[in-house]
Amino acid sequence: MIDHVRDLASVRDATDRLLTAAAKLNNDSTAEPSRLPGWTRGHVLAHLARNADALVNVLSGRPMYVSGDARDNDIERDAPRPLTEQLRDVRESAERFAAAGTIPADWSRTVELRNGVTDSASRVPFRRWVEVELHHVDLGIGYEVEDLPEEFVQREIAFLTTRFLGHPAVPPTRVTDGTRAWSTGRDGEPEVTVSGSASDVVGWLAGRRDGSALTAEGGLLPSLPPL
Template sequence: MTDNVPDSTPGFAQDTASVREATDRLLVDVGKLDDEAIGEPSLLPDWTRGHLLAHVARNADALVNLLTWARTGIRTPMYASAEARNADIAEGADRPLAVHLDDLRSSAERFDAAAAALPPTRRQYELEMRNGVLERAARLPFRRLTEVELHRIDLGVGYGIEQLPTAFVDAALAFLTGKKFAGHVDVPAVELRTPDGRRWRTGRTEHTGRVTEDAGDVPYLVVSGAPAELVGWLTGRAKGTGLDTRGGPLPALPPL
């Protein structure tokens, strides 16, 4: 693991600030609910809003564990185990709204403090996230931002993909087509295109058997549309009805 090298990754401080701002917006939305609404289904299968909020809070603490690992060099896993993670979410789901709000605020403060305590020379430290995924400490604020933004959508309180901040959408497209889905055996070879001319390629590298007319000899299925629509489809938060594949169906994608 990389240790004590200068931070060459831009955006750590900005992403941390964006996490604070996104969390404040989430708290405003959650504060409009009541105890009954907390027990209603979220947009995620089998989870109430209470499950979702408990997960968001515990994710903050899990990322604090990783930031502490990066700072000290002492291995601290995100969660004690998958079973412990699931148990914490289930146990916290049925709490009153006021308790959820306090938990969201206090866990967010712990994350912010842990990020502020990480020296720039430790930001390139490589860590093992849940499910064995490797990530640099420099990317943890963006990982947290993704959790907050996407799960705000999942609450089903009127926040949609079209309201995602532009800077987040652009960063999410780079992340999803790069680290998340590039070379993924369960993701077809696709080229994403936006109206402003930007393009991203991701998924498998072999020929899909479906190439749009304007793709020439490129062995990729071309999917075109607005950046937020692409992020919605890639993350499973939208069906992609506004995307263009020249008449063909959108390919299925694995869950995040």
């Protein structure tokens, strides 16, 4: 069962860790490339702030973004800002998201995200947790997939294997970290078994690792669609 209150607390903790780490940067280092192609660290921080506000929109019943172009333009506009402005924006937008999470509401209701994707409102805090944790890794400032909280890793593996379940481009696949196993890909008996540490598995599923540390039995390591 999803516990949105617990997830909101996890979002706060993850945001605090990110802000503490990012505070050690400077204006020059925020202009340097992040681990995301075409994005500087400033782009990552700007995206985190705008995503928090976008999820406030989702919880309020408004469109997540005015449009895809508006989303991209806002990130480009905000990316070059000085570090102090970036950190303040991430902090204040996080506070707005946290405040939205305290408003009495039916957390079982269905909400709409981008591109027609729908989900339970109760899962929105977890989706925000994903944004904060993975983009902390993307900043390339010493936080790695091995540093992700264990609970987060297990839930993100389950979330992403479910996301790729039934995807025509992914062969029927069994994924295991040696303790737990998940199924993903097209329907049918698993053609490939992918195994490795939980950190390497989540890094591969989330597009943050190339999968070279994983073992694929029964075939090649599947190529995953972009998130």
